[in-house]
Amino acid sequence: MMRFRSLRPPSTSRSVALALLGPGVAFGLGLLIDRRSLVGATSLCLLAVVVAAAFAGRRSGFAASIVAFLGLNFFFTEPYHTLSVRRGADVIALFVFLIVSVLVGTLLARALEEREKAERRVAEAAFLDRITARLISGEGLEKAMGEFARDLVAMFELLRCEIRSADGGAPVVAVSPDAPDAARDGPRLEVPLGTGDGSLVALRVEGAPAFGAAERSFIQALAGQAGLALERGALDAEVRDARVDAEANRLRAALFSSVTHDLRTPLASIKASASGLLDPSVAYTPAQRDEVLATIVEESDRLNRLVANLMDLARMRAGALVPSREPVWIGDLLNAVLARMRRRLDSFTVRVNIRPDVPPVSADPMQLDQVLTNILENSARFSAEGGEIAITAARWHGTVQLRVADRGPGIPAEDRERVFEEFYRSDAGAGRGGSGLGLAIARAIVVAHGGRIWIEGAAGPGSVVAFELPVAAVPQSAPESDRAPERGVGP
Amino acid sequence: MTHVLVVDDEPQIRRALRTGLQARGYDVVEAAAGDEALVQLAAREPDIVILDLGLPDLDGSEVIRRLRAWSQVPVIVLSVRDRQDDKIGALDAGADDYVTKPFDMDELLARMRAMLRRAQPAEASPPVLRFGDLEIDLARKLVRRDGTRVRLTPTEYSLLELMVTNPGKLLTHRWVLQKVWGSGYGEETHYLHVYVRQLRQKLGDDTSIPRLIITEPGVGYRWTADPAP
Numbered sequence: 072m073m074r075f076r077s078l079r080p081p082s083t084s085r086s087v088a089l090a091l092l093g094p095g096v097a098f099g100l101g102l103l104i105d106r107r108s109l110v111g112a113t114s115l116c117l118l119a120v121v122v123a124a125a126f127a128g129r130r131s132g133f134a135a136s137i138v139a140f141l142g143l144n145f146f147f148t149e150p151y152h153t154l155s156v157r158r159g160a161d162v163i164a165l166f167v168f169l170i171v172s173v174l175v176g177t178l179l180a181r182a183l184e185e186r187e188k189a190e191r192r193v194a195e196a197a198f199l200d201r202i203t204a205r206l207i208s209g210e211g212l213e214k215a216m217g218e219f220a221r222d223l224v225a226m227f228e229l230l231r232c233e234i235r236s237a238d239g240g241a242p243v244v245a246v247s248p249d250a251p252d253a254a255r256d257g258p259r260l261e262v263p264l265g266t267g268d269g270s271l272v273a274l275r276v277e278g279a280p281a282f283g284a285a286e287r288s289f290i291q292a293l294a295g296q297a298g299l300a301l302e303r304g305a306l307d308a309e310v311r312d313a314r315v316d317a318e319a320n321r322l323r324a325a326l327f328s329s330v331t332h333d334l335r336t337p338l339a340s341i342k343a344s345a346s347g348l349l350d351p352s353v354a355y356t357p358a359q360r361d362e363v364l365a366t367i368v369e370e371s372d373r374l375n376r377l378v379a380n381l382m383d384l385a386r387m388r389a390g391a392l393v394p395s396r397e398p399v400w401i402g403d404l405l406n407a408v409l410a411r412m413r414r415r416l417d418s419f420t421v422r423v424n425i426r427p428d429v430p431p432v433s434a435d436p437m438q439l440d441q442v443l444t445n446i447l448e449n450s451a452r453f454s455a456e457g458g459e460i461a462i463t464a465a466r467w468h469g470t471v472q473l474r475v476a477d478r479g480p481g482i483p484a485e486d487r488e489r490v491f492e493e494f495y496r497s498d499a500g501a502g503r504g505g506s507g508l509g510l511a512i513a514r515a516i517v518v519a520h521g522g523r524i525w526i527e528g529a530a531g532p533g534s535v536v537a538f539e540l541p542v543a544a545v546p547q548s549a550p551e552s553d554r555a556p557e558r559g560v561g562p
Numbered sequence: 563m564t565h566v567l568v569v570d571d572e573p574q575i576r577r578a579l580r581t582g583l584q585a586r587g588y589d590v591v592e593a594a595a596g597d598e599a600l601v602q603l604a605a606r607e608p609d610i611v612i613l614d615l616g617l618p619d620l621d622g623s624e625v626i627r628r629l630r631a632w633s634q635v636p637v638i639v640l641s642v643r644d645r646q647d648d649k650i651g652a653l654d655a656g657a658d659d660y661v662t663k664p665f666d667m668d669e670l671l672a673r674m675r676a677m678l679r680r681a682q683p684a685e686a687s688p689p690v691l692r693f694g695d696l697e698i699d700l701a702r703k704l705v706r707r708d709g710t711r712v713r714l715t716p717t718e719y720s721l722l723e724l725m726v727t728n729p730g731k732l733l734t735h736r737w738v739l740q741k742v743w744g745s746g747y748g749e750e751t752h753y754l755h756v757y758v759r760q761l762r763q764k765l766g767d768d769t770s771i772p773r774l775i776i777t778e779p780g781v782g783y784r785w786t787a788d789p790a791p
């Protein structure tokens with residue numbers, strides 16, 4: 072992580088040390104090599120001034136120039152060890168040195184400062200760019216804000232950084248990983264986020280340098296970006312809510328049409344049939360009477376299935392589809408479902424092939440019952456009279472896969488996802504009396520169990536609804552009861 | 563004549579049951595609430611009770627608990643509640659069977675007949691039960707199929723005996739586990755599955771179309787075979 076390099080002047084102690092030490096070393100070396108050579112000492116002193124200016128700034132360079140000027144006068148001009156100068160040439164040399172060294176030191180220090188400023192601007196721009204990109208990237212606003220605060224902590228060497236949003240929620244707080252736990256608050260900077268009442272608070276440890284003007288303005292710019300991002304996040308949430316509302320409205324409309332159409336149609340046939348039977352002026356043959364009565368029973372069943380699905384839809388919407396799991400042997404369950412749907416499946420050939428090694432699945436038996444019922448109901452709806460419905464189950468890795476194949480018109484590949492959508496009705500399903508809920512509910516239940524459900528193309532006409540559920544961890548054997556009678560059993 | 567007490571707060575359901583049952587020769591007594599049902603039960607001593615759970619005064623399960631304090635009359639719950647917990651709750655309270663609304667009249671009548679057979683006086687129950695080609699000698703604890711002895715483990719036999727002596731009754735997993743394995747059991751439904759599967763195999767009960775032992779998903783098992791005369 073890049074650190075923010077401020078334009079704070081270098082520390083005074085460093086300035087003084089370099090201003091004294093540099094020329095001092097130069098004098099020592101000069102005296103050591105040739106105690107009478109003003110030229111050699113001058114060159115060494117110029118080097119010392121350059122070093123001081125480069126590493127401790129222009130003031131240090133200037134001070135070093137003065138020290139060097141005095142020292143050269145004291146050590147290297149006759150009369151030695153005095154500040155008076157005998158030769159005119161030496162006077163010229165000393166003053167030329169002073170002017171040149173001050174100029175060189177100042178220019179060098181300024182050039183270095185300019186370069187540093189430019190580098191800092193580039194770094195600032197890059198940082199701003201990066202966090203802006205992250206803030207508008209659409210990833211979780213909370214997360215982006217957290218990273219933003221952490222970046223600030225690292226860049227400005229903060230103890231902690233807090234971002235308090237306008238809505239009064241918990242502030243985003245990032246703390247320096249380097250700071251000792253017992254660190255106490257020192258310099259503090261609080262700037263508004265620019266929008267709303269939010270603010271950004273930056274804290275340094277006690278004893279750290281205060282925030283400079285450059286840092287202050289940069290942090291203000293960053294806080295402005297954070298404010299914009301927060302505002303954008305709030306707007307995004309509004310848009311999302313609006314979309315959810317629109318989706319809810321669409322579902323409500325679909326539900327309304329489903330309820331009016333799908334409840335009224337069977338009700339209409341029941342009422343027509345029953346009132347017809349009550350009519351004293353009509354003489355039905357026994358066969359006609361049976362047919363009318365069969366219609367009443369079938370349509371009642373249809374109403375009942377629709378009500379069951381609507382209730383499941385309501386549970387699903389309320390997030391109440393929490394399976395209460397137990398080991399379920401899918402074969403047993405299937406038998407119970409087939410027995411219950413006997414009349415509905417009467418006109419089809421139902422073949423069941425469940426491999427004996429199929430282990431129990433971990434499922435809610437009632438909900439799984441609903442899944443099987445809905446899938447079989449769907450297959451029956453799309454099958455021709457006398458058509459075959461084949462049910463197979465097999466173990467597949469850690470799951471049990473069950474397939475229900477029919478010989479109906481099949482489902483085009485592009486619609487194989489959509490059949491699981493609520494209120495979806497295929498063109499082929501028009502007039503077949505489905506509510507468009509059965510498979511949607513089956514999918515919701517299977518997914519709530521951590522399984523998956525899909526459509527496969529069958530060999531030949533028809534389609535296959537397949538789903539898989541995790542195997543239940545249950546031993547395949549059970550102990551004999553120690554309460555069982557010991558005597559007289561078997562030969 | 564068989565007396566049936568119908569307890570339901572919906573007059574339409576009572577009417578449908580009354581006409582359906584009277585047409586088949588049953589004598590029907592009605593009650594619209596739990597307290598009334600308990601009074602009728604004491605006064606009329608019906609042979610069987612058909613009970614709704616959602617009553618205006620008492621919950622149906624509470625009615626069952628109270629009547630079980632002094633009566634062993636068979637009780638069939640007839641309710642719109644179809645959740646596993648509701649079924650198990652009513653059965654554990656002492657109900658013998660559970661039918662969900664909407665229901666088939668013939669299905670309800672079949673369950674009633676099974677209950678009424680069970681309620682016959684105990685001394686009339688023969689020591690040897692016959693179900694098609696299956697013969698169970700309760701006194702000697704012997705099982706024959708087509709005249710050949712069927713070897714059962716002690717636990718398999720206990721399970722079979724429990725079922726055939728409670729024909730038609732919907733037996734919850736917990737109840738069967740406690741009767742066969744002991745009171746410390748109740749959650750080990752997989753024991754039951756293993757033994758029911760073994761029993762079905764040994765008794766020749768086709769697993770795809772069982773006719774002896776019926777699974778009630780998530781609730782329990784029921785012995786459905788009609789005994790041969």
